[in-house]
Amino acid sequence: MHVKQKQKLEKMENQEKGTEGAASTKPAYIMVQMNVKSFEDLNQQYAQFAIPILHKHGGQMIAGSPLPKVKEGDWNGNWAAVLRFPTMAAAEAWYNSEEYEPYKNLRINELQSEEGRVVIIDGM
Secondary structure (H helix, E strand, O other): OOHHHHHHHHHHHHHHHOOOOHHHHOOEEEEEEEOEOOHHHHHHHHHHHHHHHHHHOOOEEEEEEOOOOOOOOOOOOOEEEEEEEOOHHHHHHHHOOOOOHHHHHHHHHHHEOOOOEEEEEEOO
16 A cells, blocks of 8 residues: 555544544643732733734633632632633644733733743643
8 A cells, every 4th residue: 555545544534533633623721820910000011912912823711810719729819810722732822922922021020929820731
């Protein structure tokens, strides 16, 4: 069997199983915990600029609250958010983009009173 025929056969088998491109089509989520110095500054200096960049990369803020209900462990922040992206690649592209970089640095270095937490998780 030629290489191209074998690749075509594997592609057809994966399509039948529903696994072709599964990893690339799973959503990704970014969870954020931070201790904001000033919500007014966060909105004026960060959110109004960062959110359009988020949308440009296919992201959505699906949850955000200054009062998350902590069920286990320590919570040092006054803001929690969950962002959803269509893929892990889109989430990474947003977080590492040159366009977002100055706002990320502002958030990290000036708008938080202590180190926050940002994690990216594969969706199911």
